[in-house]
Amino acid sequence: MNGKVKHDFLWGTASAAYQCEGAWNEDGKGISTWDQFCHSDKNIKGLTGDVAVDFYHRYKEDIRLLKEGGHNTLRFSISWTRIIPDQSGKINQAGIDFYKNVIKECKANGIVPNVTLIHYDLPAWLENIGGYANPVFSDEFAKYCKVIFENFRDDIPMYVTINESTHNAYCSYLTGNYPPNVHDVQTLVQVCYNLVIANAKAICEFRKLNLKSKIGIVHTTNTVQILKDTPEYRIAQRRGDLFKNKWVTDPAILGKFPDDLFPLLIESGIDLSFVKEEDLEILKHNTIDFLGQNCYTRAVVKPYESGETNYYPNNVGAGQKTIEGYVVKGWFQTDVDPTTPKNAWSREIYPKTIYDMLMGIKKDYGDIPVYITENGHAMAEKPNENGEIIDDERIEFMKSYLEWLIKAENEGCNVKGYYAWSTTDCYSWINGYEKRYGLIYIDYENDLKRIPKKSYSWYRDFIKEHTEGK
Numbered sequence: 001m002n003g004k005v006k007h008d009f010l011w012g013t014a015s016a017a018y019q020c021e022g023a024w025n026e027d028g029k030g031i032s033t034w035d036q037f038c039h040s041d042k043n044i045k046g047l048t049g050d051v052a053v054d055f056y057h058r059y060k061e062d063i064r065l066l067k068e069g070g071h072n073t074l075r076f077s078i079s080w081t082r083i084i085p086d087q088s089g090k091i092n093q094a095g096i097d098f099y100k101n102v103i104k105e106c107k108a109n110g111i112v113p114n115v116t117l118i119h120y121d122l123p124a125w126l127e128n129i130g131g132y133a134n135p136v137f138s139d140e141f142a143k144y145c146k147v148i149f150e151n152f153r154d155d156i157p158m159y160v161t162i163n164e165s166t167h168n169a170y171c172s173y174l175t176g177n178y179p180p181n182v183h184d185v186q187t188l189v190q191v192c193y194n195l196v197i198a199n200a201k202a203i204c205e206f207r208k209l210n211l212k213s214k215i216g217i218v219h220t221t222n223t224v225q226i227l228k229d230t231p232e233y234r235i236a237q238r239r240g241d242l243f244k245n246k247w248v249t250d251p252a253i254l255g256k257f258p259d260d261l262f263p264l265l266i267e268s269g270i271d272l273s274f275v276k277e278e279d280l281e282i283l284k285h286n287t288i289d290f291l292g293q294n295c296y297t298r299a300v301v302k303p304y305e306s307g308e309t310n311y312y313p314n315n316v317g318a319g320q321k322t323i324e325g326y327v328v329k330g331w332f333q334t335d336v337d338p339t340t341p342k343n344a345w346s347r348e349i350y351p352k353t354i355y356d357m358l359m360g361i362k363k364d365y366g367d368i369p370v371y372i373t374e375n376g377h378a379m380a381e382k383p384n385e386n387g388e389i390i391d392d393e394r395i396e397f398m399k400s401y402l403e404w405l406i407k408a409e410n411e412g413c414n415v416k417g418y419y420a421w422s423t424t425d426c427y428s429w430i431n432g433y434e435k436r437y438g439l440i441y442i443d444y445e446n447d448l449k450r451i452p453k454k455s456y457s458w459y460r461d462f463i464k465e466h467t468e469g470k
Helices: 033-038 055-068 093-108 136-155 165-175 185-208 231-254 261-267 277-285 353-365 392-410 454-465
Strands: 010-014 073-077 112-118 158-163 214-221 290-295 299-302 310-312 325-328 332-334 370-374 415-421 440-443 449-452
Touching (some): 010 370, 055 449, 073 415, 093 136, 136 158, 136 185, 158 185, 158 290, 165 185, 165 214, 165 231, 185 214, 185 231, 185 277, 214 231, 231 261, 231 290, 231 325, 231 353, 290 353, 353 370, 353 392
Parallel strands (some): 158 214, 370 415
Antiparallel strands (some): 310 325, 440 449
């Protein structure tokens, strides 16, 4: 496949505060759920993001490397507890100043900031009173977002409310491997609802200021596909799509939950008494300007066979045979395509999913602007004898996905940007530091030295070759 994207296409990489910043207790920052979890006996690996890759002190170096790598944008997140450290609601000016400096450095280097307001790192005080499961979460989140909107205004051209509502909720309240480490399906459904309402309430605060900036949400998309075309498989496909995608994207874009979602939940024994008419009214009037899609793989499903509702992520390490997947009792469960390659963590590599997803968004939601806000390939890698990181496997992964993205863009999909995950190697949540995604290698043994990988140079050249006017 050949082709180019438009000259104003955004090319960059993505990161997240807890995964890269470090400085976990510096300059007035409060404690987040991940600080709390990582310093507890629940963290069996003992690895933390206390220092991570020290972006807090090295952001100028990292942003310079972005510019030299041909990027024109950076996706990063703001740490809620750097801005509002505790329950008092008092604003920490040092936190505001840090992010203003990051944004200033981005702009000086021709880098468009794309800023996420929560990327898993909920304040610990809020977690202690129920966190996402407490209906007060949506109001507290909106208050925090209001502080950001008022302090940064149009200096941030692209705001993202919430990163990956699905993955966040499922890991925290279904698998229980992310804090608060709970497995409870009834609580999970309320958490999902609260996240949807929180997004709408934040957008409501944003609209009051009449900013020129745009606001969106980042969803971790899994195009749901089936290996057999039968009525039973098509029902499983629809239910898989509700579970994986539509409970986030329909409210965010259309302003309402899917018509078939609540009846299915009630049929499954879920108590929906927490749903409020005034919340549904807020949804109607507070929809997004753009959709961010984190795209790694597809979801292959089949009709439900057996087992209790659960999510099985493969966080057990490279080379293990655990298959990443879901069981949703009475709805569907994960299927496996024996013909496709899998990565070292047994996740399917299926580049066409990015094309299928973009075409599906065009079909379901028209011309809403879409950004691929994450796409990347995990490896356990080390420098060779010359100190180089030859990550040809990552290059092949990115190239194959990008070719399908360009095809979709050339066929009229309104895709306007691509962010590789991630800028540098970083703290990969409960995987620690061995699971590397970065285009820039971090030498954790030698003062966190930055070493651009082969993929960094390849990406720079790809951008130049596949952008009109470059």
